[in-house]
Amino acid sequence: MSRKLEAGPKALLSEVKIRQRVRELGAQITQDYKGKDLVVVCVLKGSFIFFADLIRCIDLPISCEFMGVSSYGSGTVSSGEVKITLDLTEPVQGRHILIVEDIVDSGLTMKYLVNNLTTRKPASIRCASLLVKPESVENEVDVEYTGFQIGKEFVIGYGLDYAGRFRQLPYVGIFEQEN
Ligand code: IMP
Numbered sequence: 001m002s003r004k005l006e007a008g009p010k011a012l013l014s015e016v017k018i019r020q021r022v023r024e025l026g027a028q029i030t031q032d033y034k035g036k037d038l039v040v041v042c043v044l045k046g047s048f049i050f051f052a053d054l055i056r057c058i059d060l061p062i063s064c065e066f067m068g069v070s071s072y073g074s075g076t077v078s079s080g081e082v083k084i085t086l087d088l089t090e091p092v093q094g095r096h097i098l099i100v101e102d103i104v105d106s107g108l109t110m111k112y113l114v115n116n117l118t119t120r121k122p123a124s125i126r127c128a129s130l131l132v133k134p135e136s137v138e139n140e141v142d143v144e145y146t147g148f149q150i151g152k153e154f155v156i157g158y159g160l161d162y163a164g165r166f167r168q169l170p171y172v173g174i175f176e177q178e179n
Contacts, residue, residue: 009166009173012155013148018130018171021147022050025128026057029098029145033060037095037123043113044068044086046102049159049167050130050147054100065090071109082112093121098145102159103131107139114141131155131172 040062042051055064068086097117104110104127114125128145133152156162157169166173 008169009156009175011171011173012150012153013158013172015170018147018158019053022053022130023057025145025147026054026059029054029128030057030059033058033062033096033098037063038098039063039065039090039092039095039122040098040100041065041067041088041113041117043099043101043109045167046159046161047100047130050102051100054128063090063095065092067113069109069113082109084116091120092117094123097122097125099125099127101127101129103133103155104129104141104143105133106135107141110141110143111139130158131160 038058038060040051040055040058042048042064044066045068051064055062065088066086067088068084069082070085071082099110099113099117101110110127110129114127117125126144127142129143130147132143132146132149134149135152154162154175155172156166156175157171157173159167160172161167162175166175
């Protein structure tokens with residue numbers, strides 16, 4: 001069911017567009033990991049909605065794990081520090097890991113996660129992100145499964161927040177102070 005967009009923040013990506021792209025990513029992942037032991041890692045909090053939709057488009061027997069990280073305070077600029085607030089509950093040695101992020105901005109968080117999980121000796125690590133901002137190239141992060149490349153604007157909705165708000169918006173909108 002579609003909700004009206006007029007009342008909320010200006011839309012950048014509609015529900016329909018997101019749904020279509022998530023299906024394509026799920027189909028691609030299904031093809032790439034056939035016959036492999038895949039652990040899909042949801043990076044909390046921001047990716048919980050994308051993750052929930054994406055895993056339902058992956059037609060394979062996967063395991064789901066959750067990792068909590070925080071790198072932002074309550075503003076729109078990264079603190080530059082990544083903290084693990086929740087860790088995996090299962091060993092991942094010898095298994096294939098797919099990290100699912102909501103957005104790769106500077107790439108710092110994803111780089112930190114890849115480095116951290118590499119020490120646990122998985123068979124492989126790949127990254128999926130609903131959104132990728134151009135600055136991500138600075139940290140040389142490879143995102144094999146990208147939903148959409150966007151500009152520098154601060155976005156909210158579909159799991160993404162500003163100061164803890166707007167996560168439940170069904171689309172991705174542009175944050176403006178009057179929101
Ligand atoms: P990075 O470490 O700079 O790549 O930032 C990654 C994290 O910053 C994401 O997981 C988000 O939680 C947050 N973030 C970066 N840009 C945005 C945005 O435009 N809207 C909401 N959160 C953002």
